[in-house]
């Protein structure tokens with residue numbers, strides 16, 4: 001189901017199979033990519049239902065009144081918001097491989113991710129705006145966060161010898177720096193400025209879960225162009241299928 005076309009308003013609800021975990025996703029969404037990567041990383045059997053987020057089916061909004069992907073559903077349970085999905089998957093299927101059980105270490109992981117949450121704000125404000133001042137402000141915000149993560153990285157992964165939730169949850173934006181460069185010419189993360197992060201990115205690209213969830217750059221570039229274009233009401237969510 002991973003390559004299925006996005007469901008739109010009026011689409012018939014694809015019936016749920018008892019006991020089967022479903023992820024409502026969108027192929028170009030970095031938040032949904034977090035959840036896709038975690039499911040891959042922990043080898044959790046699941047199916048994916050893609051959603052057209054500018055023309056959402058009613059049954060999707062009934063499941064998540066916020067109208068956002070990712071959303072998980074299994075039998076009578078619905079879970080939304082990527083950090084909450086991650087915690088649920090890790091506890092139910094992952095035996096806490098990604099978020100440690102130690103309360104203080106767990107709090108530290110979550111605090112670091114909280115600090116990361118400023119990056120997407122600068123990222124989107126920066127690259128969508130035609131105003132050079134906005135881009136400068138967004139870029140400064142992104143760089144502030146990158147410096148924090150550069151300073152924090154003392155091991156192969158943020159999780160030590162193995163990736164943890166921090167690695168998997170910050171990755172989708174690192175992957176997208178290249179798209180921004182191709183779409184707008186702007187480089188949020190210039191090579192050599194954050195040497196530890198440069199190396200970490202190369203290591204991350206080798207992870208099977210990362211490889212399995214990459215969207216071809218040309219499709220992602222085309223999608224971002226359409227998505228950021230105010231004249232395009234509904235971008236093509238099925239690019240490349």
Ligand SMILES: N[C@@H](CCC(=O)N[C@@H](CS)C(=O)NCC(=O)O)C(=O)O
Pocket residue numbers: 026028029030031032053067068069070080081082083
């Ligand atoms: N805080 C949410 C953010 C998810 C999010 O923003 N998803 C976007 C797609 S990348 C979305 O569903 N947008 C639909 C909309 O805004 O209507 C999370 O972490 O899951």
